[in-house]
Amino acid sequence: MTEAQFEKMKREQHCLRYMDTRRIEEVFPDIVSIEICYQLHHGSAFGSQDKEGTWDVNLQSQMCFVIDCLNRECTSAGFDLKNEIYAMHHDHLTEKSGEMRCDGQEAPDHPEQSCDGQLKYTIKIVFKQS
């Protein structure tokens, strides 16, 4: 399985978890494209990892804007950007940046240790001209 296929599979699992099976283009018919630039960081006793990339969201996919924490053992469901995107849509914002901290635990058998995962993101939305 390629990295892209793996990410797609994880994303689909998250969608099942969030139970929102509507397609993005149904919920936001006035959006032409959504692009999410992200920088992920996770540090632990075993060293730190960084990853960055750009997610060109497929508007025909389900309402799911989750980016996985870099910590593979993390107990959280990932960084959910849905509320950010709803807010941007509401305010007709075309660009927004922010940061999130992971709300999970370092590993299922370390419930007292919170995950150090971090996400920096820039979301860009293109709206249809009215």
Ligand SMILES: [Zn+2]
């Ligand atoms: Zn995490």
